[in-house]
Amino acid sequence: MAYRIHEDRLGAAFDCAADDALLRAGLRARLPLAYECNAGGCGSCKFELLDGEILDTWPAAPGLSERDRGRHRHLACQSRPASDCRIRMIGRGEASEAPTPERVGAILEAVEDLTHDMREFRFRTDRPANFLPGQYALLSLPGLGSTRAYSMSNVANDTGEWQFIIRRVRDGVATSLLFDLRPGARVTLDGPYGHAYLRTAAARHVVCIAGGSGLSPMIGIARGLDRLGPQHGGSLDFFYGGRSADDICGEMMLRDLPRLGGRLRFHPIVSNEDSRWTGRTGMVHELVADLPDETFSHADFYLAGPPPMAEAVVSLLARGRSVPADRIHYDRFF
Template sequence: MICAAVLGCERESAVCGNFRVTNPVIENDKDGSRFEQIPGDTILRAALRSGVGMSYECNSGGCGGCKFELLSGEVESLWPDAPGLGERDKKRGRRLACQCRAIGDVSIKAATAPEYIPPILPRRNKAVLTETAAITHDIRSFRFQSDSPAEFLAGQFAMLDLPGVHAARAYSMANLPNSAGIWEFHIRRVPHGKATSLLFDSLPLGLEIGIDGPYGMGYLRPESPRDLVCVAGGSGLAPMISIARGASAAGLFESQRLFFFYGAREPRDVCGDTMLTALPGFSDRIVYCPVVSSPDAAHWTGATGYVHEEVAKNLPNELSSYEFYFAGPAAMTQALQELLMVEHKVPFDQIHFDRFF
């Protein structure tokens, strides 16, 4: 048996608990919690699968949100050079829970908080590829069918286990949860990327893959009465489209509006409008605002510049009056965080995102 245990936390805002693994039994109370790391799981995935709210963002080694300190026992590092771990972290003995597996019982010191407790516990699914379609020159939709229901919240992501790719890849769902077991992803080709080369060039229809999820904190909060703002860049389109579809299905556009910003590099990268026009209320309750950073003057007459700048210029009311969702490149999400939290003092609980790497 491979097990992981978590002890304490290192930030004042987090909820601390003592976690000690003995058997595949989960126990959570004010004195501690127990969870098992099943084969193939990292410490982070094992914690989340057991309902433990360990802090994280990308689940892929890029953000550093799941750092921990090893107190006892031994762990295996899957990606020692993951960018989410700086030299200072390494000198202090910190590791990434999303890139480590426990070898036997271990005790670690990690941050936990109630907001990270998964609203839907992630689970592993087997699914077959049933359909692909081009969205832009380098973004495609991939639709998979599983035998069990596709359970997730609008805006979340899953980890895809692809044949011949040694580590799972994180991709966001573009559709809505459904009992039919349909999982739809919008994936951007990464130059020389092993996973996207497989998906775009050689993954045949009918091939079975693994889908593990859901994960992510940038999901739709339908209880908010505020107008929505979605900001997407690149394949960050997928979770924002899912949120728009989720808001429509929840009837939010009967009383609220959605401002949907899409940041593209060139005019040929602009997308998302055809998916939004299919929703009731487009052009009335749904406003689409594409922004191009490197425009072709002969073919583009829309907004130019960086998408976060257009957000600041185009919203009709104070930014603190909106509910914000965004997904895209790390530079875009960083610029939006600074714009919203630092410049405009938007409350943190009105800002929802998952960083892409």
């Protein structure tokens, strides 16, 4: 069953199935609705319910404050329709050049351990995998009542292959289920989503900055750059921050990219003192700060990782080095 949703800010209407989220149905209808995480954490998709009834799938979601709740605001990524509705989005969204998101069944084909807690998962769908490098999808797992966002580490392809590098979270509900999945398991993918995709219009130098589980979309950006080939002209500085030497991975994947070759510089850093580590110790944004001035004035910056890391990097770039917002691309991992 589907309901009709009228959105007042854009003056547009769309259909939303009873088991779909208002945000995702609106994006499937290609409306430029405001959002970032799709996971209840960032608050970008707030709306006012002007008429009708909704089902709030996560009433305690951290993206809403008590004040928001008092003002009858909701999160479009955590709201399903229970009748026709009239809503007004609070934030202004941006039009996207990314493919239209869709829900599709997928089978787990293979897994590969990268570190003690990071694993690359390879899923297959029976239709082409259509997304831009750096985007993410929502995974529905058997036994999990809600979805989780995971970023693709590969690039679009006609064979329906979707790869994700996922970090196991201690006592994490979804990652515990994921790390128990065996090849042949069936899941549902919903995507692609996200604004932090590779921009290809200008052949600019690219800087990727990843912390922990943020490796996946940054590998996706690097693979996208490799696919463009040397005619793109841009080279890549790739920063990766972990806690200890055991966490550092990804360099071999990057060195395997045939067309990136000598255009790649890999900069790992660990935050904890570790006697086995001979490289830099500190936070990843401290290493980024050492880039030459001309990189800050010309490069495109992509970053992914936990919100404190993203905030430290964005603060360095925007306030410390005056990089304009249209050259900084990220979706925070809540």
